[in-house]
Amino acid sequence: MSDKTEAHWEATRNLMFKHLGVWLFFGYIIHFFVIPLNTIKIPILGFPLGFYMAAQGSLIVFVVMLFMFAKQQDKIDRDHGFAEED
Amino acid sequence: MTTQTAGSSDFIKNLGKMYGTYTGGFIAFIILLAILEQVGVPNKILGYLFVGFTIAVYAIIGVLSRTAQVSEYYVAGRVVPAFYNGMATGADWMSAASFVGMAGTLFLLGYDGLTWVLGWTGGFVLVSILIGPYLRKFGAYTVPDFMAFRFGGNFARFVAVLVLVACSFTYVTAQIYGTGIIASRFLGMKFEIAVFAGLAGILLCSMLGGMKAVTWTQIAQYVVLIIAYLTPIVILSTKHYGIPIPELTYGQAIAEITAREQQMLQTGLTTAAALKPHIQPFINYSPLNFFAICFCMMVGTASLPHILMRYFTTPSVREARQSVAWSLLFIFLLYFSAPAYAAFSKLEVYTNIIGRDVSQVRPWLFTWGELGLIQICGKNATNIDAIVAACKAIAGHPGVVRLQDFVINTDVIVLSTPEIAGLPYVITGLVAAGGLAAALSTADGLLLAIANALSHDVYYKMIDPNAPTVRRLTVARALLFVVAVIAAYLASTKPADILAMVGWAFSLAMAGNFPALIMGVWWKRTTAAGAVAGMIAGFGLCLFYLVVTRYFPGFGVKYAGMTSLLNPVTGAPLVDIAKVMALPNAMEALPTLAHPLANKVGWFNLNNIACGLLGMPFGFLVIYVVSLMTPEPSKEMQAYVDEIRKPRGRTVLVEKT
Numbered sequence: 001m002s003d004k005t006e007a008h009w010e011a012t013r014n015l016m017f018k019h020l021g022v023w024l025f026f027g028y029i030i031h032f033f034v035i036p037l038n039t040i041k042i043p044i045l046g047f048p049l050g051f052y053m054a055a056q057g058s059l060i061v062f063v064v065m066l067f068m069f070a071k072q073q074d075k076i077d078r079d080h081g082f083a084e085e086d
Numbered sequence: 087m088t089t090q091t092a093g094s095s096d097f098i099k100n101l102g103k104m105y106g107t108y109t110g111g112f113i114a115f116i117i118l119l120a121i122l123e124q125v126g127v128p129n130k131i132l133g134y135l136f137v138g139f140t141i142a143v144y145a146i147i148g149v150l151s152r153t154a155q156v157s158e159y160y161v162a163g164r165v166v167p168a169f170y171n172g173m174a175t176g177a178d179w180m181s182a183a184s185f186v187g188m189a190g191t192l193f194l195l196g197y198d199g200l201t202w203v204l205g206w207t208g209g210f211v212l213v214s215i216l217i218g219p220y221l222r223k224f225g226a227y228t229v230p231d232f233m234a235f236r237f238g239g240n241f242a243r244f245v246a247v248l249v250l251v252a253c254s255f256t257y258v259t260a261q262i263y264g265t266g267i268i269a270s271r272f273l274g275m276k277f278e279i280a281v282f283a284g285l286a287g288i289l290l291c292s293m294l295g296g297m298k299a300v301t302w303t304q305i306a307q308y309v310v311l312i313i314a315y316l317t318p319i320v321i322l323s324t325k326h327y328g329i330p331i332p333e334l335t336y337g338q339a340i341a342e343i344t345a346r347e348q349q350m351l352q353t354g355l356t357t358a359a360a361l362k363p364h365i366q367p368f369i370n371y372s373p374l375n376f377f378a379i380c381f382c383m384m385v386g387t388a389s390l391p392h393i394l395m396r397y398f399t400t401p402s403v404r405e406a407r408q409s410v411a412w413s414l415l416f417i418f419l420l421y422f423s424a425p426a427y428a429a430f431s432k433l434e435v436y437t438n439i440i441g442r443d444v445s446q447v448r449p450w451l452f453t454w455g456e457l458g459l460i461q462i463c464g465k466n467a468t469n470i471d472a473i474v475a476a477c478k479a480i481a482g483h484p485g486v487v488r489l490q491d492f493v494i495n496t497d498v499i500v501l502s503t504p505e506i507a508g509l510p511y512v513i514t515g516l517v518a519a520g521g522l523a524a525a526l527s528t529a530d531g532l533l534l535a536i537a538n539a540l541s542h543d544v545y546y547k548m549i550d551p552n553a554p555t556v557r558r559l560t561v562a563r564a565l566l567f568v569v570a571v572i573a574a575y576l577a578s579t580k581p582a583d584i585l586a587m588v589g590w591a592f593s594l595a596m597a598g599n600f601p602a603l604i605m606g607v608w609w610k611r612t613t614a615a616g617a618v619a620g621m622i623a624g625f626g627l628c629l630f631y632l633v634v635t636r637y638f639p640g641f642g643v644k645y646a647g648m649t650s651l652l653n654p655v656t657g658a659p660l661v662d663i664a665k666v667m668a669l670p671n672a673m674e675a676l677p678t679l680a681h682p683l684a685n686k687v688g689w690f691n692l693n694n695i696a697c698g699l700l701g702m703p704f705g706f707l708v709i710y711v712v713s714l715m716t717p718e719p720s721k722e723m724q725a726y727v728d729e730i731r732k733p734r735g736r737t738v739l740v741e742k743t
Contacts, residue, residue, distance in 0.1 A: 005728055012731065019215050027208045027384065028377060034197070034367045046337035051365045054200040055425040056333065059207050063418050066214055066411035073219075074404055082732040084402045 008080035015076060019069050026058040094165055101170055108143075109309050115139060116313075120512045129511045133272050136515040137522060140310055144303045144526065145290035151302050152294035156555055157741065159296030159562060160227040160538060161398045166301055168405040172412025174304035175396045177311065177527035179206075179387075179417055181257075182264025183588050185311060185524035188421070190496025192428035196362055198370040199428070203421050205380040207414060209387025214410035217388055218397040220607045222406040224730050225737025226398060228535075229391040229599065230543045233621075235739055236606045236723070238614030240548050245621050247539045249598030250391045252629070254532045255573065257392075257591040261529035262288070262570075262577040265522060271457065271501065272518035278578045284526065285574040292530045293563050296538075300530045301399060307523040312419055314520020315500075319426050322507045332426040339429040340365060346436045355441050356489035364432060371693070372654040378696035379589070386592025386698060389599040392528075392535035403733035431499045434506050440489050444477045445470055447487065450505040459495035462487060533573070537566035589695035590632060597701025598625035605709050607731070610724045616713030624705020631688070631697040639683030640673040648687040660686045 030037075030053055037050030047055075077083035119132055157163050166174065184206065192199035226232045229250060234243035265284030270277040291303045323332035326339075343364050350356045362369050368376060387393060396413075400406045438448060447462065447470060454460040455467030463483070465476035477483045477491065501521070504513040541562035546553055553561070602621050605612040634642040642648035643663055650659035666672055666682045688694060718724075729738050 005732070009728075009731055016215050019211065023208065023211045023215075027204060027211075027380070031204070031377075032373075038365060038367075042337065045334055046341045048340070048365050050367070051197055051200075051340070052337075054197065054204055056422050058204060059418050059422050062208055062211055063411070063415050066211060066414050067408075069211075069214055070404070070407040070411050073407060077404075077733050082734045084404055084733050 004080055008076065008082055011076045011080070012073065015069070015072055019065060022061070022065055026053075026061045030058065094163065098165060098167060101167070105170075105305060105309065108306060109313075112309060112313065116512065116516060119515065120510060123510055123512050129515075130274065132511060133515050133518060136519045137269070137273060140519045140523065141287045141290075141526075143306060144287065144523075147303045147306055148291035148299045149294060151299035153296065153298050154555070154559065156558060158298045159559055160542060161395075162296075162298040162301045164399055165401055166399040168400060168408035169412050170305055171301070171396060171400050171405075171409040172414075173308045173416050174301045175393065175409070175413035176416030176420075177304040177308035177523070178396055178531035179393060179413070179528070180311065180420055180524050181528040181588065182261055182268070182521060182525035184420065184424075185315065185521045186264065186268070186497050186500050188424045189427035189431070190494075190499040192425050193431055193494075193499045194496055195370045196364040197367045198376060200425070201371065201376045201380045202383065203424060205383025206387065207418060207421055208380070209384035210410055210414040210417070212384060212388035213393065213397070214407055217603050217607065218394060218410055219403045219406045219733070220730050221394060221603075222397050222400060223403045223733060223737060225739040225741070227395075227542050227741065228538050229394055229603075230539055231547075231739065232606070233602060233617070234543070234547065236612075236614075236727075237602070237617040242614060242618050242621075243543050243547060245618055245625075246599070246602075247543050249595065249621065249625055250539045251536055252625075253390065253591040253595040253598070254392060254536045255569075256594075257390075257588055258529055258532035258536065258569075258573045259576045259581065260588050261525045261532065262574050263580070264525035265529065266577060267497065268518055268521045268525065272515070277580070281574050281578045284522075284529075285570055287522075287526055288529045288533065289567065289570055291526065292534055293566055296559075296562065297395075297399060297534060300534055304527045304530065307527040308416065311520040311523040311527070312416070314516045314523070315420050316423060317516060318503045318507060318509060318513055319423060319430060321509060321513070322430055322503065323426070325507065326430075332430070333422050336426040336429040339426075339433045343429065343432055343436060346433070350436065350440060350489060353441070354484070354488075355486070360488075360490040364429070369655050372652065372691060374691060375654070375693045375696065378692060378699045382589075382593050382596055382696045382698040385600050385702060386596040389595040389603065390591070391539070391595070391599070392531040395535060395538075396531070427500055427503060431503060431506065435492065435494070436489075439492060440487055442487055444474050444485055444487055447473055450502065453505075454495075454498050454502060459498050461493040463491045464493075529573075533566055533570050536569050537562060540565045540569070593628055593632070593696060593698030593701070594625065596698035597628035597705060600702055601705035601709050605706070605713075607727070609713075610727045611713055611718060612709060613713045613716040613719055615716045616709045616711075619712045620705040620707075620709030623708040624701040626701075627704050628697040628701030631700055632694050635688050635694040635697075636685055639681060639685075639687045640667065642687050643667060643683065644673070646689075648689055649691075650683075651686050651688055651693065652691050663687070 034050035037053065038048040040049040042049055042052055074083060119135060123132055153159055188202060191202060221232055224232055230243045230246035233246035234240060262281055262284055266277050266281035269275050269280035269283055292300050319332040320330045323335045324330045327335040329335050347361060347363050351358065351361060397406045397409060400409050451460050451467045452469055458466050460467045462473045463476035463480055465472055467473055501517060504517060545561050546558050598621055601624055602617045606617060634646060650661050650663050652658065653660055661682055685694060692699060726738050729735065
């Protein structure tokens with residue numbers, strides 16, 4: 001396996017773990033604390049925060065992180081010369 | 087070939103114009119029907135026009151997209167741009183359960199229902215970062231294609247086909263059932279006939295053009311279903327709060343629900359035992375089950391073949407990734423609105439039904455009461471007299487509707503919102519068309535996944551590798567037809583409730599596919615023996631848990647050490663095992679839905695719908711251990727894995743067309 005391949009895969013793997021971490025946090029960890037979070041009211045909208053995170057907050061994070069991931073992974077591919085031609 | 091490429095790139099360029107015109111046309115059609123309603127055209131005719139028009143459009147797209155090319159039939163020629171593939175995936179993904187059932191589940195379960203919202207969105211993160219783009223680079227037509235190539239041939243292929251059929255078939259049956267329910271409710275058809283009418287709609291969209299036709303119809307179906315889902319609550323939100331964004335305004339509704347819950351308790355309209363506060367977590371699912379279901383739905387998303395195969399259709403690996411992001415955005419639009427439906431409906435029920443004199447119940451209930459979907463005081467709410475009589479029969483009844491007197495089927499929440507809001511019938515028809523689009527599009531994707539596995543993997547790769555193109559496509563179409571008819575027949579027998587069946591599919595896919603897919607891409611050392619053993623072990627354990635807890639609970643208790651599930655609030659066992667096991671029918675199996683232990687026993691207090699949580703880690707473990715015990719894969723295979731990981735270059739698998 002060439003160095004270039006190795007470096008590309010390492011960058012890819014690091015990016016994967018980063019996103020997996022964010023996913024784990026917003027998919028699970030934050031919801032472990034739903035009861036204390038529910039005591040906080042979001043101003044104006046009136047949602048309890050714990051409920052809001054499960055109903056909307058985490059979902060928004062998932063959408064945003066997927067667009068970011070597509071960009072970041074593409075950059076990794078380009079930097080290592082493994083991206084497809086446009 | 088050259089003219090065809092030029093033609094297809096023109097076609098791709100014009101997609102925006104085409105679907106833009108189509109969307110405009112659909113809105114114009116809604117307005118036309120609204121006018122027809124005002125001039126007095128009866129509701130039934132409006133309903134038929136709605137459903138008939140939309141299905142006709144799908145069928146026309148399906149017929150126009152007919153193809154005689156293998157790559158178009160299986161992967162839409164790999165020309166679908168990221169944005170449009172995202173829309174198609176959205177329709178593929180959002181099923182009858184999402185469209186009709188989700189809001190109702192949230193209505194009933196409150197916070198705990200959000201496990202489905204989270205679970206059915208978060209999985210796309212895994213699709214994108216772990217699997218989808220790699221499978222695209224690999225260049226498969228089906229998921230078993232990948233398994234066969236990476237894991238040493240037709241035995242792995244065969245196991246993967248079994249997993250695929252097991253999870254997709256229950257799922258597709260649920261979808262066809264959904265089309266039957268919607269068509270029978272809105273068009274007044276008999277359920278059994280409605281199922282086969284739905285079947286005709288599904289076949290028209292998929293049979294002639296395979297993936298190509300399904301892709302272009304799914305985009306059209308997405309447009310219909312999202313307009314249909316959002317319109318009623320946008321109007322409702324504008325009416326109540328003056329802002330047409332229900333996802334923001336329902337925070338107010340939740341605050342009002344919480345206040346009303348307290349008030350109902352104080353005025354004796356409900357009891358602490360009957361009331362499930364909307365925002366309070368973990369009263370329907372224990373924390374373990376809440377997160378287990380969430381996890382299984384997420385990982386299941388990333389393992390379901392009909393979803394993964396959508397990403398085989400993009401022109402590049404880069405677009406496959408972008409396409410997952412678009413998919414989730416389009417799916418998000420529905421899922422972040424579902425809790426708004428639940429909140430608005432709940433507020434309506436709590437303020438305008440509960441606490442009302444039984445002789446003054448609002449008439450919109452009666453349509454649903456006649457179908458047996460709304461009950462008051464234990465009887466179907468068919469008319470005022472029936473309700474008054476039923477409530478009188480209850481000793482000490484105060485004469486007003488109490489919370490515990492009111493029972494509503496979860497499907498009614500979305501379907502009745504237009505009536506609750508006092509909107510014209512045309513909106514109700516729109517919702518019906520949307521629900522039908524959701525069910526049809528998912529059924530199309532699933533049927534194609536099953537039929538393709540049977541025709542491409544079993545027939546072409548295993549039985550007759552020299553079959554000419556014409557015969558391959560004929561076999562593919564014939565199998566599609568046969569699978570569809572079997573699924574429709576099964577659906578017409580009304581098997582189990584939709585949500586439970588869909589949940590099974592996720593856990594089965596997760597246990598059977600996920601470990602092998604992940605390890606196949608991310609760990610070069612994974613051997614064929616390891617992967618096959620892991621698939622069988624994980625899938626087998628999950629299936630065992632599912633079947634035993636549902637159909638042979640007595641056996642599970644006696645021989646497999648299962649115990650009763652616990653009540654999430656009190657922590658007490660749901661059933662008294664000792665007492666039930668002493669009954670003469672304790673060891674009886676099918677038919678068991680009446681069995682007092684069915685779905686109520688298990689290991690670690692884990693609901694059987696989340697059985698993937700047992701199967702998947704076991705699958706990973708077996709793959710790891712067996713792989714280390716068997717010799718390292720060949721240098722050649724390891725080089726192929728490197729190829730899969732780099733977007734540039736040709737696909738690993740090259741199909742002859």
